Amino acid sequence: MTYQETLDYLFNALPMFQRIGAAAFKKDLSNTLKLCEHLGQPHKQFKSIHVAGTNGKGSSSHMLAAVLQEAGYKVGLYTSPHLKSFTERIKINGQEIPQDKVVDFVAQHRGFLDALKPSFFEMTVGLAFAHFAAEKVDFAVIEVGMGGRLDSTNVITPEVSLITNIGLDHTQFLGTTLAEIAGEKAGVIKVRVPVVISQTQSETIEVFKSRAMQQSAPIFFADQFFKVQQIGLNNNSKVCDYQVVKNDRKMIYSLDLFGKYQEKNLPGVLMVLEVLKEKGIAIGPETIHAGLAHAAGISGLKGRFQQLGESPLVYCDTGHNEDGIGQLVEQLQAMPYDQLYIILGMVNDKDLSKVLSLLPKEAKYVFCEANLPRALPADQLQEKAAAQGIIGEVIRDVNEALAEIRKKASKNDLIFIGGSTFVVAEIENL
Template identity: 70%
Template sequence: MNYQETLDYLFNALPMFQRIGAAAFKKDLSNTIKLCDHLDQPQHKFKSIHIAGTNGKGSSSHMLAAILQEAGYKVGLYTSPHLKSFTERIKINGQEIPEQKVVDFVATNRAFLDELKPSFFEMSVGLAFQHFAEEKVDYAVVEVGMGGRLDSTNVLRPEACLITNIGLDHTQFLGDTLPLIAAEKGGIIKQDIPVIISQAQAETIEVFIRIAQERNAPIFFADTYFEITKKGLNKDTLLNDYLVDKRGEMMEVSLDLLGDYQQYNLGGLMMTVEVLQEQGLKISIPIIQSALRKAGKSTGLKGRFQQLSASPLILCDTAHNADGLRIVLNQLKGYKADKYHFILGMVNDKDIGSVLSLFPKEASYYFCQANIPRALAAEELLERAKEAGLEGEIIADVNQAIEEVSKKAKKNELIFVGGSTFVVAEIENL
């Protein structure tokens, strides 16, 4: 098979949650364990940091990988979902896995995969772990797909675990309360392995402490060690400046990831670095500062409060649940635009009503639909928006919507594209 035929095999022969949703979700690690057995346990051939959370785990993974790269380590990075190409999921020092590696993996293991019938995600995890092992990475930063306890990545025995924000997302799989979701995310906590919690949330503190105590895992709530203050956007460097206060010890950092929500990720990131330093990693303050200035660029992160155009001003973000979008919308207010245009699409398994209630009623709306089975029909999104008091029209294709809205937007008006990772993924000039 060539690369395209290999992708067709992966996407079509094996269920893929990214595209079809609940039917592809498997609450079982047995296939991943069998696949790793078949591959000769690649997950144990490199050191790793395991990262879970509702919001912030992707950004935190990229920032940590950037710091480790800057420190001179060979760093694997596994994240999901991808925006443009499958190979984005698996990187070493910012370089995506070669397409031929994907072809060879499937060709070599085709008989076993046909017999085991693993999910798309299980297969991609096996491929990533084998790639990292073969390339002898020093560290792999591995982002959980969903949940944690029964996520395919949870066959690792990492050097440290990081859990970012806990919010209401994927409630049909993980539970409909924050403590229930925290219990699933906390499933990545391992016996005797330190775990860092980015945000001490009242509803989840006891859950994490209980799991950590049961597993004798040292636990660090980052916001009791670090206070992060956003100083603002530096118009000369186009970087967001932050002041990091570790109990009176001050450090300034500048970040090329412009979303305000990074303020909530930085504490967990800094605490994780400190834990790794205590394990012997050579990471100095200048290395941290240099890495964060180019974290997005060096790791290839896209779609996080990204500017697509200056005139008209077009911004996009992959935030897709109430917690994430609340912070994004608050940041958009700071632009004080004369008018806001929102190009929105969503998937059909989210709490649509809670999300739409956050958006301002005085803006203009254009509803689109990503080209995946999970996408909520633009017509239904329009009806749900009307129920929330939002007025707009349907332009089903996101790129057509951007083109048409760009033509009508006047000076000092702002266009925002988002509502779903998959809508952002279809933007042509991302």
């Protein structure tokens, strides 16, 4: 098969949650375990770091991978979903898996895949583990897809687990309260494996403590060790500075990841690095500073409060649930502009009322939709937004919407594109 034929097989022959939603959700790890056994247990051939959470796990995963790479290790990175190319999901030292490796994997294991009928995500996890094992990575940073307890990645036994922010997302699968969702995320906590919690939240703290106690796992609430505050853009505007206080000692870290929400991600990342150092893994302070300052560049992260233009400023972000949108609105409100324009598109299986209630009503809106079955039609989004007092026009294609707003906007205005990973993914030249 060609690479395109291989992708067609993956996307069409096997269910893909990102495209079709609930029908692709698997409720146990049996397929992943069978696939890993067939592949020779690749996930047991490298050290790993497991990253779960509602918001922040992508940024945190990329930061950790960048620091470890800066320290001289060969580092695998598995994340999802991809924005532009399937190969973004599987990287080693920032380099995406070659297309021919994807083709060879499917060709070699096609008979087994046809018989097992794994989900798209299960197959992709197997491919990632096999690639990392074959290339003999020192570490692999593995981001959970959804939840934790039943996620396909949860067959690994990592050096340390990280759980970032807990918010209301995928409630049809994970529960309708923060405590219920935390219970699913806590499923990544393994026997005697240290776990770091990025953000102390009153609704979830006892859930994590209880699970850690059951598993005899050391637990660290990172924001109780590291107090982080965003200072602002550095003079060269390529990085954002953060003040970090630990034991009354002040430090400044620069990140090339923007967004005020990194205040909540950075403590978890720094705590994980502390745990790794306690395990004897060589990571010096200069390495940490350098890795964080170039995290997006080293790891290839896109779509996290990413600047796309200036005069007017244009930013995009993949945040899409109540907590993520709330943090984005906080960031936007802290920025100077004459007029705020928001290009918004969402999927059809989210609780939109709470998300829409957070958005600034004084902004000028254009509603769009991504080209996939889960996308909420733009005219329906327009209606739901109007019920919340948010008025705007419909331009279904995100790039047409951006071009139209750029004609209207002045150089001191701010344009923001978001609401869905898949809308951001369709932005040209991202």
